[in-house]
Amino acid sequence: MLAEKGWRSPTLSKEYGGGGLSQEHEVILAEEFDRARAVGGVGFPPLFPALLVWGTEEQKRKFLVPVVRAEKVIFQAFTEPQSGSDLAGIVSRAERDGDDWLITGQKIFVSGQGIPNYLYGPFVTDPQAPRHRNLGYFIIPYPSKGLELRRQNLLNGHGQNFVFLDSVRIPGDYLIGGDHQGWQVAGTSLELEHGGRGSPIQRDEYVNHLLEYARQSKLGEKTIGGDEVLQQLTMENYIDSHINGLFKLRNYWMYTTRQEMSYQGSLSYLFSKEYLMKNANRARDVVGMYSLLGEKDPRAPHEGIQEAFQRGSLVWAHPGGPIEVQKVIVARRIGISQTRERAATTPSTAGASGV
Ligand SMILES: Cc1cc2nc3c(=O)[nH]c(=O)nc-3n(C[C@H](O)[C@H](O)[C@H](O)COP(=O)(O)OP(=O)(O)OC[C@H]3O[C@@H](n4cnc5c(N)ncnc54)[C@H](O)[C@@H]3O)c2cc1C
CATH class of the missing domain: 2.40.110.10 (Butyryl-CoA Dehydrogenase, subunit A, domain 2)
Incomplete structure (x- = not known):
């Protein structure tokens, strides 16, 4: 149903199956999907950047359109x-x-x-x-x-x-x-996979659940949040989550206003990989042994979301190239490596419409 409205890729032109909408519309849609806690939300199919920059017109129509319309996977x-x-x-x-x-x-x-x-x-x-x-x-x-x-x-x-x-x-x-x-x-x-398009919203269900846990769960007479040490740990998670959101927002602004980008995507990508692991460790300290209980255990807080998060945080360190590789890319682009590297062309810098 989203695809029929062109809302999966709102800013992509209608001829390619998108919504033909503005960046402002995309931000509103992203915020509304976030508010509704809808899975997926707005975005672009992964083949989209390569096809928009390098594909022939026939290839865009043949391969891009059915994927944007959710007819093909x-x-x-x-x-x-x-x-x-x-x-x-x-x-x-x-x-x-x-x-x-x-x-x-x-x-x-x-x-x-x-x-x-x-x-x-x-x-x-x-x-x-x-x-x-x-x-x-x-x-x-x-x-x-x-x-x-x-x-x-x-x-x-x-x-x-x-x-x-x-x-x-x-x-x-x-x-x-x-x-x-x-x-x-x-x-x-890879420029886009490495965070080069950013995002107008930061969605962090794990931090939201941790805040709820800190507000409501009791530790003796106090709430978890009322304990000085656990409060500090929870705040570290909250702050890092916000920083991650700001990196993504900055990149979204740079990309959609077609600015020249270099290290920003990989910096945001490596920060998100690192903060997720740090947040998983700190959430374990706050929630304690119960954070190790999986979704099938009735005693697991929030249906085991923290247990799944801990496993996920380790796995997410790798897709698109691990943290160390993102650091190599950033180093090359800020000029502290033997090798110099510029960002690859993206639909934004190539002047493609509706990016
Ligand atoms: C959940 C998940 C989803 C994925 N999805 C896809 C997908 O859809 N399509 C796809 O093609 N691939 C996918 N990948 C693969 C992913 O891109 C690779 O895991 C990643 O590029 C790292 O490659 P590797 O696992 O072979 O690790 P290796 O390259 O063997 O690296 C192992 C470790 O060595 C270190 N290392 C390597 N090189 C350097 C260096 N130059 N400097 C410093 N340290 C270094 C890093 O710490 C790294 O963690 C996915 C991976 C995961 C975990």
């Missing part, structure tokens, strides 16, 4: 067993076969619920070419002959997938960008 398949942080070290191959490509290799940690219609990601098109100039970026239909997905369950219990590809045949027009431009195309996706 798409999973991001970048990581390989030997190349997660070092994404440029991928080895899965795409070989030309007439007008088609044959793709062989393995991907890992590929997130997504349900059954996808497409996967997408970079593959080696030229093993002789130097790093960063040897990749193509492909969309792979699922199911396809030779393509297999197997469930990979992590500590937080959410679904990731192992992906196996054995000579999977892909039509030539499923290549996004040139056959040596896959690194640049992936960079466009």
Whole structure:
């Protein structure tokens, strides 16, 4: 129903399945979804940045529109067993076969619920070419002959997938960008995945629950919040959550006003990964042993949300590249590394409409 109104991607133009609305509308929608505690809220499908910057008009209509309209599901398949942080070290191959490509290799940690219609990601098109100039970026239909997905369950219990590809045949027009431009195309996706679009709202259910717990639960005669030490710990969580929100808001403003961005996305991303782990530890100190009880235990406060948070905080440190890698990116962009790096092109800096 949201997709029918174009509210999943409110600012994207109507011709691509979006709402054709302004940034102000998007902020209002995000706030209302937040107030209603609606799952998901507004945002953009992950393939959106790469297609808007690098896709042909036919590719945008063929792949972007059905995903924005929630008619098709798409999973991001970048990581390989030997190349997660070092994404440029991928080895899965795409070989030309007439007008088609044959793709062989393995991907890992590929997130997504349900059954996808497409996967997408970079593959080696030229093993002789130097790093960063040897990749193509492909969309792979699922199911396809030779393509297999197997469930990979992590500590937080959410679904990731192992992906196996054995000579999977892909039509030539499923290549996004040139056959040596896959690194640049992936960079466009990663700028947004690394927090480059920010967010107009900060939603932190874990802090909200912790505040409620500190207000209501008793420790002897006092509430938890009335205890000096536990009050300080709860406040640390509240403050870090606010800082995280401000980073996201700053990035949202910079992105939507089309300012040149460099370190801001990765700084926000690494801060959020670090604060979530710190908050999980402090929440454990505040809630005590009860924070270890899962959702099935009737004694668990707030249906076990703090227990799930502790597991989640460890898992969330990794998607999109771990904390240390975000620090490497920031260091390169603020000029304290041997390597200098600029941000990849995003739909915002490329001048795409309705970003
Ligand atoms: C919940 C979840 C969802 C994910 N979803 C997806 C998805 O949808 N699609 C997808 O393609 N991938 C996905 N990933 C994979 C994710 O991108 C990788 O886990 C991540 O890039 C790290 O790669 P790795 O796990 O192989 O760790 P490694 O690269 O092996 O790194 C291990 C550790 O080594 C350290 N390290 C590595 N390099 C450096 C360095 N240069 N400097 C300092 N320290 C370093 C880091 O501390 C890191 O934690 C997901 C992962 C998780 C956990």
